[in-house]
Amino acid sequence: MDLIQRFLFEDLDVRGALVQLGPVWRQIQRNRDYPPAVRSLLGEMAAVTAIIAGNLKTPGRITFQLSGHGAVSLLVIDCSETLNLRGFAKSEGPIVGNSISELLGDGRLLLSLDVEGMQQPYQSYVPLEGETIAAVFEHYLQQSEQAPAALFLAADGDNAAGLFLQKLPAADEKDADGWRRVHGLAQTVTPGELLSLDASVLLQRLFHEETLRVFEPKPVRHDYPPDREKISATLRALGREEIESLLADHGEVVVSDDLSNHEYRFSADEARALFDTPPPNLH
The missing domain is CATH 3.55.30.10 (Hsp33 domain)
Incomplete structure (x- = not known):
């Protein structure tokens, strides 16, 4: 198969x-x-x-x-x-x-x-x-x-x-x-x-x-492992104000990657920490 x-x-x-x-x-x-x-x-x-x-x-x-x-x-x-x-x-x-x-x-x-x-x-x-x-x-x-x-x-x-x-x-x-x-x-x-x-x-x-x-x-294969760092970078790009708005409405940030079939959840502390920690260097 x-x-x-x-x-x-x-x-x-x-x-x-x-x-x-x-x-x-x-x-x-x-x-x-x-x-x-x-x-x-x-x-x-x-x-x-x-x-x-x-x-x-x-x-x-x-x-x-x-x-x-x-x-x-x-x-x-x-x-x-x-x-x-x-x-x-x-x-x-x-x-x-x-x-x-x-x-x-x-x-x-x-x-x-x-x-x-x-x-x-x-x-x-x-x-x-x-x-x-x-x-x-x-x-x-x-x-x-x-x-x-x-x-x-x-x-x-x-x-x-x-x-x-x-x-x-x-x-x-x-x-x-x-x-x-x-x-x-x-x-x-x-x-x-x-x-x-x-x-x-x-x-x-x-x-x-x-x-x-x-x-x-x-x-044929299905090889799309979770990539939390990529999602973290996307959330950083949205900006702190947008993330705070999502947290106010839902208490957490949930991102669904429908195409690759993954769901990512960020608690309020995890979401806020995205803006307190410098993003990793990309090579």
Whole structure:
């Protein structure tokens, strides 16, 4: 688990990738009591973000934000060029339904791509097309890369997984029926198979009659340890007056890092001590 397995149909000019997340997905959800429908959306989005990050031509940090005005207001997944994955969801009120339109209402997808050397991240807004995470991202991929793509996603409380196929430019020249054939085979995969079968077993079961070149798998991780000093520096930047106002209202200062899934608490004495102790030298 926690890997991306890329592969190529050598005789067809069709590429693919399979991502399977276990411990990483459970870490992202740690101490978060997401309703099942929200959990499924976020897990599927984690899987497809990892796939896209693992296939970037120019490696960088990629962030997808899916926002709307429904009971689910925000889904965010962030993945670094080393496939370090994190994310969170925000929802309020009763969760009714499972489709994108039922849960998010009208919404949009924001892509941010931060590549080393760029002065600022590239950003692009994409209208939501489709009623599932798979459909939304199929539309995004076809618009951004001008090539047919297919996604099959699944997520539960323990695992998240995704299968990706993309038709490359020479596919019809190599085999006019190839894309239709492998797409049809991929459509037979079940959520249970995606979530439970070993990658090599699943690919063999689906495509045993095709010639696959399977590349070395890439590990996916969730490695964002708490950084209290960074939060302390942020609070210092707010200034003593703002901190005193927070203490007057709440008796303590609480900072939630939703993306990395950490909460930081500062008692009144700890918060005031931030301004009595010189900040550490940064090297």
